[in-house]
Structure formats: structure tokens, C-alpha cells
Amino acid sequence: MSDNEVDPDELGESVERPMFRLFTEYGDDHIHWFIIGLLTSISARFLALVPPVVLGVALDAVFDDKRPFSLPLLPETWIPPTTIGQFWFSVQIMAIAMVFGAFSNFARSSSLNLFSHRVKHEVRTETYQWMQRLDMEFFDDHKTGELMSILNNDTNRLELFLDNMMGSAIQLVVLVIGIGAILFWRNPQLAVVTLAVIPIAALFTWWFMRRIEAFYADIRSSVGDLNTRLENNLAGVEVIKTAGTEEFEDERVRKASYKYFKRDWKALRMNFIYRPGLQLLTSIAFIATFIAGGLWLLSDRPILWFSGNFTSGDLVIFLLLTQRMVEPLTQMSEVVDRYEDAKASSRRIFGLMSIPPAITSSPDAVELDSVDGRVDYEHVDFAYEDDGERVLHDVTFTADPGETVGLVGPTGAGKSTICKLLPRLYDVTGGEIRVDGTDVRDLTVESLREHIGYVGQDTFLFDGTVEENIRYGAFDAEEAEIIAAAKAAEAHEFVTNLPEGYDTRVGERGVKLSGGQRQRISIARTILADPELLVLDEATSAVDTETEMLIQRSLDKLTEDRTTFIIAHRLSTVKGADTIISVEDGEIVERGTHEELLGNDGLYADLWRVQAGEIDALSTEFVEEASRRASANQINQGSN
Structure with a gap:
């Protein structure tokens, strides 16, 4: 099985400690913000525990006069000797704790937010950088919506956990430890009753985490499927409308959405058990504390195994601190929920980034500095790795510097694949391709592609202005050079007639322009790059006959001094x-000039007769082969 066949979700299953990797690989540079968040989280929770303790101490010392005024870590010399002084001192301590608590919460939120957003930014950009350098076969095998889900949804879920839930988790730990210390300081015996639910809650949480993990992996996968369906439908809305298939697509979206709903609902049902369960445990702790402490006070003597004194101030501290545990402990369900969600997202991200790029520069690759233009295909074979089906076999020909080579043949014959092997969008599986005598695999990928201009049959424009699209790849080009390139591509006249000329926005994928206009902008982009090697893959397929003539006139000038490959129907x-060169079933079946191939009366001659409308003059063999290919294409489309 090739790397391209492996799904990021499948690779993610083998990723160990994804959250640890997230911190060590992306959090190191911003760890100071995390430490500030950690310290201020501890400070905020510690300060939140001060008022209940001060209130209980003041109740016993100031109002009931049962105990001396004493607080942990507070020097006795600071405590006023008078009752009214102790009252106002208590007020001051609580006010200071509340003010500094608010400041700590502000610092905690700011620092953890900054940490989480920086990590999210780096994860998203590095994942995109990695994805962009994967080979074309990877993108042939994976859905755009699924990849968008990883880049967008999964990285956002990491930020949600690192931002809100990480701080909550830290505060929860500090809270339990702090409350436990205070309760044991105040009355160890009753503290055992109050805190007995903590190990039970921990076991309950462990059970929940084991059950919920698989659910979130399924949810992330179904989100990718749903995004793919929505993206495809939005991109193809014109086809949907013209075909009148709105109800059919409604049903397909409904099914994809319902699949996501069912998986999400399974996780929600687990939460419906877990969250009320934690709330019940904390409620039991509160009731048990109130009963045990209340009976102790009412009977004015120890009950059960208790011994020693117990005051109303003790009961106030226990009840207030127990109540303080209720919300954070119930919030632990959301912390665990977000953690498992983030872990599933981390697995998908690291699973994607574990797919190695298949096409890279070899360690001893050399730069392609200047190009004379000789291209040799020598016994080239090619097959896709996922199915091993042969696409090209023993393709051998030479293009001399400045020569124009035409590639013709039926749909699916392998013409485009031959040309895509030159810039190493795919790599040959046999034989070699040489530029000026050097195997393209011995050249750096970047320098090889710098010298090749490629105009594909699927014209793509970026959402931006006409000028930005022409300048793309030649970002330092002057305005005069852009206009000259547009004129050479027969695009200048229609561009100047647009509402804002070269500053007109073309819309997503160039939807505001016609197919012919997009094609000419794409050709202008290639002309501006001024490559030594030129590939035109059905470059005039989307234009009318008159525009084709104008573009062809410009292309004739463009191809005079450079090696050019033209694929054309x-x-x-x-x-x-x-x-x-005539290509059929991945093999070269004939080669020559136009006149020579017509004289051979082979495949090229039959293709010429088709375009001339001389259907009756076609050979029987050509008609039978055309029928076979049409049937094969229908079967392949059905299986896809």
C-alpha cells in the first residue's frame, strides 16, 4: 500500500501522545505565555478561596468569640488586637483577594488565549505548508472538504481546548488541592467526608474518557465528509440548477448531515450521563457535609468517629468551599469533552503530517540555472501507485531546443500525463526524462519548475484582481510588462472594458469571467513568467473559434524561441x-508532421476526419476502438 492510499484518520490512529506532541512541537516558542497563564490560574483560584476562609474565621473570632483570629501564612503581628479592627481587617483581606483575583483572571485569560491562538496559527500554517508539498496523486485521492476540515475545524478545536479548557483544567486541579488543604487544616475528620467523592469522580472520568475517545474520531471523519459534500455542491451549483437536481442534492446533503448528527448524538448521550453524574456526586458531598457538620453542631458533641471541637465558622467554611467545588467539578465534564475532541483533531493533523511527500529534491540534486531546451523522454513508463494500472508504456521521443511538439489522441490516452511528468507533478515509474541531458529527478524541484510554464485545461484563477492573477508567480513584474503579456494573450482589450480594468476582481475561481477570458488571463500569466519550456494542455479549449485564432497568433510568436508541448483535441x-505524436492507450502509435501523418492514414488521419465531419470515411477499427473507450469511461465514472 502506498503512502497516498493511507487516510489521515488511519495514520492518526498510530499517533502516540498527540497532545504531548502538540505542546512540545508547537508550544515551546510560546511557553512563557503558558507559564504566565498557569501561574495566574493558580493565583486566581487561590485568591477565590480566601473570602470563604476569612468569613469562617471572622465568624468564630469576631462574632462568636470562640477562637482567636488566625489565618494560614499570615503573621500574627499583622492581626489587629481589637474586635472591630479584626472586622475591618477581614473586609480588607476579602476585598484585596477579590481585586487581585479579577486581575489574575484577566492575566490568565489573556496569556492562555495568546498561547492557544499562536499554537493554532503555527499548527494551521505548518499543516498547510506540509500539505501543499505533497504530490498530486495525494490530492487526486483525497477530498478537498476533508482536507479543509483538518486545516480549519480541527485546528479550531485545538484552540478551544488550549484557550478555555486548559485554564479550566489547571484551575480545577488547583481548586481541589487548595480546598483539600484548607479543609484538612480546618477539620481533617470532616474533610474526609467532603472529599470522598473526588476518587469516585476520578474513576467516573476515566471510564468516560475511554468510552468517548472513539466517538470523537468518528465525528471528525464525518465532519470532513459533510464539508466535502457541501463544497462540491456549492462549486457545482450551476450544474445542479441547470440539471434541476436540487431535490437529489438535498437528499445527499441530508444523508451526510444525518450521519454527522448520529455520531455527534452518541457523544452527547455519553455527556448526558457524565455531566449529571458529576453534579450528583458534588451534591452528595455537599449534603453529606451539611448533615455531618450540622448534627455535630446541634448535638454540641462529636458524632460517629469524630472527635474534638467543631464551630459554626468551620461549617460555613466547609459548606462554602464544598459549594465552590460544585461548578468546577461539573465543568470537568466539558474539560474532558474538549480534551478528547482536541486529541481526535490532533491525531488527524499529525496523521496528515506523517504522510511523506513523494516528490522531493534528492540530497545531491543540482540547480537548473540555464536551459537550452532539449527534452528527452526515454522508455518512460507510468502507473498510479494506488491501483497500479498502467497509464504510459515505453514513451520515447526527443524535443530539440525551440521545437514544438504536438500531442494528440483520444480522451484518456495519456497525453496530459506525459506533460505532467516533465515538471514532476508525478514521477515516472520507469525510464527517465531529461532536460538538457540531466534527469529531472537529479534537479531541484524548485529550479526545474521555474523554467517550465504550464497552462492546464482546467483554468484556475485566484480570488483577486486581474492584475494580481497575471502577476502571480512573477510578483515583481512592472505594470508595462503585465499589459504587454495581456496583449500577447489577446486579453488586454477585454480587460480594459471591465468595470475597473486590471483592478477588477475576478471572484472565486474567476467566476466573474467567461471561460475564454479566464483562459487568456492564464496564458498571459504564463507569458509574463517567460519560461524556456512551455506546456499548453488544451490551452484554447474554452474559447470560441475566433478567439482561438487570435490566441494562436500570439502563441505562434511565443513559441518561436522555446521548446513547447501542445496537447490538443x-x-x-x-x-x-x-x-x-499520436498517443493511444498510453503508447506512441505514430509520429511525424501534419502532412506525413495524414499520408499514413492512421489514428491522426481518423481524428482529422472526425473534426472535418467526414464520419463516413472513418476506419472500422477506429470506430470500434472509440466505442470501447466510451464504454470503459462510463464504467469508470460509475465506479467513482
């Missing part, structure tokens, strides 16, 4: 090529 585009 419209044979008029390659009629003047120095060499025309």
Missing part, C-alpha cells in the same frame, strides 16, 4: 507543430 492547434 482541436487538431488545428497542432497543425503547424514540428512534430506531432
Whole structure:
């Protein structure tokens, strides 16, 4: 099984300690913000415990006069000797604790938010950088919506945990330890009753985490599926409307959404058990504390195994601190919930980043500095790794510097694949491709692609202005150079007629322009880059005959001094090529000039007759092969 076949979710299952990796690999540079958040979280929770303790001590010392005024860690010399002085001193301590507690909470939120957002930013950008460098076969095998889900939804879930839940988890630990210390300081015997629920809650949480982990992995996967369905439908809304298939697509979205709903509902049902369960445990602790402490006070003597004195101030401290535990302990369910959600997202992210790029520069690769333009294909074979099906076999030809090579043949014959192997969008599985005598695999990928201009049959424009799209890849180009490139591509006239000329925004994927206009902008972009090697993959497929003539006139000038590969179904585009290669079923079946191939009366001649409308003159063999290919394409589309 190839790396490309492996799904990020499957790879994520083998990722060990994903949250630990998240901190060590992305949190190191920002650990100071996390430490500030940690310290201020401890400070905020500690200060929140001060008022209940001071209140209980004041009740015994100031109001009931049962005990001397004493607080842990507070020097006795600071305590006023008079009752009224102790009263106002208590007020001051509680006020100071509340003010500094508010400041600590502000610092905690700010620092942890900054830490979490910086980590999220670095995870998202590094994941995108890694993904962008994966080979084209990876993108052929994976859905765009699924990848968007990893880049967007999963990174956002990491931020939610690091931001809110991490602080809550820290405060919960501090709270339990702090309350436990205070209660044991005040009355160890009753503290055992109050805190007995803590180990039970820990076991309950452990059980919940083991059950919920698998649910969140399924949820993340179904989110990717749903995003893919929505993205496909929004991108294809014109097809949906013209085909009148709104109800069909409604049903497909409903099914994908319901799949997500069912998986999400399973996790929610677990939460419906866990959260009330924790709330019940804390309520039991509160009631048990009230009963035991209340009976102790009412009977004015120890009960059960208790011994010693117990005051109303003690009961106030116990009840207030027990009540303080109720909300954080019930919030622990959300902490665990977010943690498992973030862990599932981390697994998907690290699973994606464990897929190695298949096409990289070898350690001893050399830079391609200058290009004469000779390209040799020598016994080239190619097959996709996922199914091993042969696409090209023993493709051998040479393009001399400045020569134009036309590639023709039926749909699916392998013409585009031949050209995509040159810039190493895919790598050959046999044979080699050489540029000026050097195997392309011995050149750095970046320098190789810098010298190749590629205009694909699926024209893509970025959401931006016309000028930005033409300048793309040649970012330091001057305005005059951009206009010259547009004129060469026969685009200048229609661009100047747009509402804002070259500053007109083209919309997502260039939807505000016609197919022909997008094609000419794409050609202008390639002209501006001025590459030594040029690949035109159906570059005039989306234009009318008149526009094709204008573009062809410009392309003739463009291709004069550079090696050019032209893939075309419209044979008029390659009629003047120095060499025309006919490709069928991944193999070269004939080569020559236009006149030579017509004289051979082979595949090229039949393709020419089809375009000339001479259907009756086609060979029987060509018609039978065309029927076979059409049937095969229908079967493949059905299986997909």
C-alpha cells in the first residue's frame, strides 16, 4: 500500500501522545505565555478561596468569640488586637483577594488565549505548508472538504481546548488541592467526608474518557465528509440548477448531515450521563457535609468517629468551599469533552503530517540555472501507485531546443500525463526524462519548475484582481510588462472594458469571467513568467473559434524561441507543430508532421476526419476502438 492510499484518520490512529506532541512541537516558542497563564490560574483560584476562609474565621473570632483570629501564612503581628479592627481587617483581606483575583483572571485569560491562538496559527500554517508539498496523486485521492476540515475545524478545536479548557483544567486541579488543604487544616475528620467523592469522580472520568475517545474520531471523519459534500455542491451549483437536481442534492446533503448528527448524538448521550453524574456526586458531598457538620453542631458533641471541637465558622467554611467545588467539578465534564475532541483533531493533523511527500529534491540534486531546451523522454513508463494500472508504456521521443511538439489522441490516452511528468507533478515509474541531458529527478524541484510554464485545461484563477492573477508567480513584474503579456494573450482589450480594468476582481475561481477570458488571463500569466519550456494542455479549449485564432497568433510568436508541448483535441492547434505524436492507450502509435501523418492514414488521419465531419470515411477499427473507450469511461465514472 502506498503512502497516498493511507487516510489521515488511519495514520492518526498510530499517533502516540498527540497532545504531548502538540505542546512540545508547537508550544515551546510560546511557553512563557503558558507559564504566565498557569501561574495566574493558580493565583486566581487561590485568591477565590480566601473570602470563604476569612468569613469562617471572622465568624468564630469576631462574632462568636470562640477562637482567636488566625489565618494560614499570615503573621500574627499583622492581626489587629481589637474586635472591630479584626472586622475591618477581614473586609480588607476579602476585598484585596477579590481585586487581585479579577486581575489574575484577566492575566490568565489573556496569556492562555495568546498561547492557544499562536499554537493554532503555527499548527494551521505548518499543516498547510506540509500539505501543499505533497504530490498530486495525494490530492487526486483525497477530498478537498476533508482536507479543509483538518486545516480549519480541527485546528479550531485545538484552540478551544488550549484557550478555555486548559485554564479550566489547571484551575480545577488547583481548586481541589487548595480546598483539600484548607479543609484538612480546618477539620481533617470532616474533610474526609467532603472529599470522598473526588476518587469516585476520578474513576467516573476515566471510564468516560475511554468510552468517548472513539466517538470523537468518528465525528471528525464525518465532519470532513459533510464539508466535502457541501463544497462540491456549492462549486457545482450551476450544474445542479441547470440539471434541476436540487431535490437529489438535498437528499445527499441530508444523508451526510444525518450521519454527522448520529455520531455527534452518541457523544452527547455519553455527556448526558457524565455531566449529571458529576453534579450528583458534588451534591452528595455537599449534603453529606451539611448533615455531618450540622448534627455535630446541634448535638454540641462529636458524632460517629469524630472527635474534638467543631464551630459554626468551620461549617460555613466547609459548606462554602464544598459549594465552590460544585461548578468546577461539573465543568470537568466539558474539560474532558474538549480534551478528547482536541486529541481526535490532533491525531488527524499529525496523521496528515506523517504522510511523506513523494516528490522531493534528492540530497545531491543540482540547480537548473540555464536551459537550452532539449527534452528527452526515454522508455518512460507510468502507473498510479494506488491501483497500479498502467497509464504510459515505453514513451520515447526527443524535443530539440525551440521545437514544438504536438500531442494528440483520444480522451484518456495519456497525453496530459506525459506533460505532467516533465515538471514532476508525478514521477515516472520507469525510464527517465531529461532536460538538457540531466534527469529531472537529479534537479531541484524548485529550479526545474521555474523554467517550465504550464497552462492546464482546467483554468484556475485566484480570488483577486486581474492584475494580481497575471502577476502571480512573477510578483515583481512592472505594470508595462503585465499589459504587454495581456496583449500577447489577446486579453488586454477585454480587460480594459471591465468595470475597473486590471483592478477588477475576478471572484472565486474567476467566476466573474467567461471561460475564454479566464483562459487568456492564464496564458498571459504564463507569458509574463517567460519560461524556456512551455506546456499548453488544451490551452484554447474554452474559447470560441475566433478567439482561438487570435490566441494562436500570439502563441505562434511565443513559441518561436522555446521548446513547447501542445496537447490538443482541436487538431488545428497542432497543425503547424514540428512534430506531432499520436498517443493511444498510453503508447506512441505514430509520429511525424501534419502532412506525413495524414499520408499514413492512421489514428491522426481518423481524428482529422472526425473534426472535418467526414464520419463516413472513418476506419472500422477506429470506430470500434472509440466505442470501447466510451464504454470503459462510463464504467469508470460509475465506479467513482
